[in-house]
Amino acid sequence: QKEVEQDPGPLSVPEGAIVSLNCTYSNSAFQYFMWYRQYSRKGPELLMYTYSSGNKEDGRFTAQVDKSSKYISLFIRDSQPSDSATYLCAMSGQGGSEKLVFGKGTKLTVNP
Amino acid sequence: GAGVSQSPRYKVAKRGQDVALRCDPISGHVSLFWYQQALGQGPEFLTYFQNEAQLDKSGLPSDRFFAERPEGSVSTLKIQRTQQEDSAVYLCASSLDLNEQFFGPGTRLTVL
Numbered sequence: 001q002k003e004v005e006q007d008p009g010p011l012s013v014p015e016g017a018i019v020s021l022n023c024t025y026s027n028s029a030f031q032y033f034m035w036y037r038q039y040s041r042k043g044p045e046l047l048m049y050t051y052s053s054g055n056k057e058d059g060r061f062t063a064q065v066d067k068s069s070k071y072i073s074l075f076i077r078d079s080q081p082s083d084s085a086t087y088l089c090a091m092s093g094q095g096g097s098e099k100l101v102f103g104k105g106t107k108l109t110v111n112p
Numbered sequence: 113g114a115g116v117s118q119s120p121r122y123k124v125a126k127r128g129q130d131v132a133l134r135c136d137p138i139s140g141h142v143s144l145f146w147y148q149q150a151l152g153q154g155p156e157f158l159t160y161f162q163n164e165a166q167l168d169k170s171g172l173p174s175d176r177f178f179a180e181r182p183e184g185s186v187s188t189l190k191i192q193r194t195q196q197e198d199s200a201v202y203l204c205a206s207s208l209d210l211n212e213q214f215f216g217p218g219t220r221l222t223v224l
């Protein structure tokens with residue numbers, strides 16, 4: 001079993017839909033949780049960064065962390081075709097000074 | 113510079129050849145990471161530098177892989193005697209404040 005599990009999809013939704021992406025993990029030492037967006041043939045770009053449990057909102061994006069269940073989620077409201085990308089969850093025990101452990105990534109397509 | 117840059121962007125090597133991949137981190141960033149991303153997978157950690165010190169090389173898959181950052185800025189990842197299983201995108205990331213890791217566009221290596 002991998003440390004971080006993420007359903008690779010693909011996920012296809014109509015424009016305007018609410019998208020829910022999630023990851024589970026097994027390592028209790030993880031304290032920092034991130035969501036990256038990766039367009040084809042580009043490097044990952046940080047979307048959301050959360051420390052410990054709780055919710056964080058930024059525009060159309062909401063990240064949730066439930067450490068008791070070892071489960072993290074990313075919600076995208078009013079999805080747009082430009083949101084079409086692969087979404088990677090990542091986590092670490094010590095933030096930016098430590099290696100990130102990534103999920104496999106979920107490929108999302110938002111259809112106009 | 114404005115972001116992390118990597119060169120070359122694409123590299124084709126014949127099996128058995130040596131390759132060198134370059135990473136220019138964001139100016140002033142102390143931490144530098146190398147990751148390997150196979151097709152359809154999330155990035156996997158290779159090695160980590162803090163300034164010129166290589167603090168973690170636990171992710172390097174074999175002794176054919178070698179990384180250096182002699183002056184604490186530019187880093188080079190070298191792969192000797194390349195094999196087909198080395199074909200992947202090699203991503204470099206840098207960070208300053210122990211939080212966000214900024215990724216470069218990656219070098220896509222194809223070993224024939």
